[in-house]
Amino acid sequence: MPLDGNADGRSRRGVLKAAVALGSASALSACLDRTSNDPVPTGDPAAKPARQHAWREYVRHDDHGNTQLPSHQILLYLSLDSDGPPSADDRDALAATLDALDRAYAWSHEGLLHSIAYSPAYFDRFDTPLPDGIDLPEPTAxxxxxxxxxxxxxxxxxLASDRADALLEADRALRGEREAANGVSVPTLPLTVDSRRTGFVGAGLPANHQDAxxxxxxxxxxxxxxxxxGFKAGFRGNQATEDYVTIESGPFAGGTTKAIANLRQRLDDxxxxxxxxxxxxxxxSPGYAEQGLVEGIGDNLGADSKIDQFVDDLESDARAYGRVGHAQxxxxxxxxxxxxxxxxxxxxESTDDIGSEQKVASLHFPSLQRRITAFEEVRRAMNGTDLTEVTPAIRQRVNNGILEYIFVRRRGYFLVPPRRHRAFPTPRPA
Ligand code: HEM
Incomplete structure (x- = not known):
């Protein structure tokens, strides 16, 4: 079959997307039948970066140097079956699984990028607390x-890859639905998959998935x-660098923290x-519209949204336009x-409606930062509650950025250890 073959009227890309979304055995077979014949590059465990969150150098970039995240992504939320801390056997088993994944795939968007992160509830299993410098509170509204x-x-x-077939094979091997991934034997994860969430990002994919x-x-x-x-996000100049979000000292030096939310989108209005x-x-912000700064999806903004020039306008924009912007x-x-x-x-993006079969427009929102508190501060600034006092035109969810259209449904906080401590770390790994 040709690479973009559509013998039965469905594009190859459409089939792959459906397969990632469903993850079912039949969808996977369809996907593997139709995927590129190019081999998926295998990996050398010794050649992986020390940081699990080191992705930027290993993915595609656009003409402005903005990161293009892997097109297909899966989040596996995992629970240990027993109480108390994981055993040495559990640790060896998880290390073996992750090492096998590293042998199976190159650390690249054409192979597989992955990272495992641990919640405050996980660290509560131990008697020792996390070191003082680690800011990992319980998630909250x-x-x-x-x-x-x-x-x-x-x-x-x-898990993230531009190759839907690689992603699905890894996912199925990790969940025990097949023995090998990319020709390498991968032991099943020694944890229960509590929730499996899937998604996609990049030009064309949201348009093709908009039947939700x-x-x-x-x-x-x-x-x-x-x-x-309908807009681009993640301009290089508006993103922290991987260095900046990296924990600098203590046993988790080289790690980071990760907040992951799931938001439902209602985009009719x-x-x-x-x-x-x-x-x-x-x-x-209103100033962008006034000055005509955004063409189409905003690719013309280049490598920086230039929002810094508009932050001080918040209150005057609220009064003059009766609206304020999300990025602002x-x-x-x-x-x-x-x-x-x-x-x-x-x-x-995603069409997951977690816990149901319905397809809804939703967004998985992982954010990396050195301290979770930084995420909470930014998220609270985005609430714009203060601006409702400037003018009655701005209400908590009306004319207040994009809050009228997005609804937070889930939130979790995690510590992403450096690679050397990725298998069931204690709170104070040696
Ligand atoms: C469907 C949901 C969302 C969409 C479509 C969206 C889209 C965007 C876009 C287009 C920008 C401007 C370009 C850029 O700098 O990336 C932006 C900026 C930003 N957004 Fe969102 N966003 C969403 C939800 C959120 C949430 C939940 C947060 C939580 C903290 C958030 C935080 C930010 C931040 C921090 C900026 C950058 C502002 C800066 O330059 O510092 N966004 N977003």
Missing amino acids: LSPFESPTLDRQDAVLH AGIPDSEPVPEASPLFM WYEEQSHEERVMEMF KAARANRDDDGNVRLLRRHF
Whole structure:
């Protein structure tokens, strides 16, 4: 079959996407039948970076040097079956599984990127607390208008690849549905998969997946958009670097912290009641619309959204336009005293309706930062509750960035250890 063969009327890409979304045996077979004949590159465990979150150098970039995250991604939320800390045997078993994954795949978007992270509930299994410098609180609601289910599973394993076939093979081997991945024997994970969440990101994929609850039937998502809301995100200049989010000292030096939320999107009014200009106001800031700064999905912004020029306008924009922008609000808490960006956002789209078979437009929002508190501060700044006092036109969820269209359903916090401590770390690994 040709690479993009569509013998039965479905594009190869469509079949692969359906397969990742479903993960079922039949969908996987369909996917493997139709995937590229190029071999998936295998890996050398000795050649992996010391940081599990070292992805940037190993993925594609656009013409401006902005990271293009792997197209297909899976989050496996994992629980230990017994009480108390994991045993030495558990640790050896997990290390063997992850080492096998490293042999099976090159550390690249064409092979497999992965990282395992552990929750506060996991570390509570031990008598010793985490070192003082580690900021990993229990997850919590971060606004008066949300009540997310809190993800308190022990661990989350994040898998990402541009090759849907590689991703699915790894996923199935890890869950014990097959013995080998990319020709390498991979022992089943010594944890129970409590929740399996899937997603995609990049031009074309949201447009092809827009047949989901939360997106109007007019199929408004532009083909060029990497996200359902019709804009690009994650400009290089508006993202923390991997170095910046890395824990610098103590036993977890080389690690980071990860907040992962799942948000439901309801985009009927976003697309049906607003013009592009109004969407630009609410996503970026009214000044962007005034100056015509965003063409289409915003690729013309280059390597930086330039939001810093608009942060001080929040109150005057609220008064003059009766609206404020999402990026404008978030950015005000997203710089340190030296002007560095604090969060490294790696969000991707999904049609998961966790716990049901329905297809809904949703977003998995992993964010990396040195301290979870930084995430909480930025997220609270995005609430814009203060702006509701500036003018009655701005209400908690109306004309207040994109809050009218996004609904937080889940949130969990995790510590991503450096690779050397990735298999069931104690709170004070040697
Ligand atoms: C469907 C949901 C969301 C969409 C489509 C979205 C989209 C965007 C876009 C287009 C930008 C401007 C470009 C950029 O700098 O990346 C942006 C900026 C930003 N967003 Fe979101 N976002 C979403 C949810 C969130 C959430 C839940 C947070 C939580 C903290 C968040 C935090 C930020 C931050 C920190 C910035 C950067 C502002 C800066 O320059 O410092 N976003 N987002």
